[in-house]
Amino acid sequence: IAGITQAPTSQILAAGRRMTLRCTQDMRHNAMYWYRQDLGLGLRLIHYSNTAGTTGKGEVPDGYSVSRANTDDFPLTLASAVPSQTSVYFCASTVEYPGTEAFFGQGTRLTVV
């Protein structure tokens, strides 16, 4: 089934640990995004990639890094997790240019303790 898959679906992580959230899509979409969603703050863009090999910073990039080695995968890494990174993380993708809907993964609920 075509779509976006995120893993894990939920995770409890000790502060200071390194964690990579995985995102894979099989729709051959060029653009991919990572958002975090917190109560009262909505979806905030962390990082994005308009095409394989390129990435850019969104609204809240500090403490996160991404890579885009190929079209399908867009992992998000927390180098040293802190409690303020407790959130629900969504990965999304769109076809090559604006004007088409973004498809979302099911989300990853991350708790940093």
Add this chain to the structure above:
Amino acid sequence: GQNIDQPTEMTATEGAIVQINCTYQTSGFNGLFWYQQHAGEAPTFLSYNVLDGLEEKGRFSSFLSRSKGYSYLLLKELQMKDSASYLCAVMDVGAGSYQLTFGKGTKLSVIP
């Protein structure tokens, strides 16, 4: 960057019509999207506007005025299942990149 504003919460009665407004400020506007998000789920696409005017899709319609930086989502014949958050999002294109930025969302409660 972008600044997107929408009401935090709204309540409406089953069978009624509700309008959710969204205002935005952006330097490289290239389309406005509306998404629906039920609690604990991922957002799902509802509508897209890039030109001024009204787009109708069943019980849902979306309007855009680019000169005013304004959009609304109109939901007709409200059903209990329409209770959800509605997210306004703007696609901004600039400096060779494009970003999709969301407002904080409007939580709609449909009551009997």
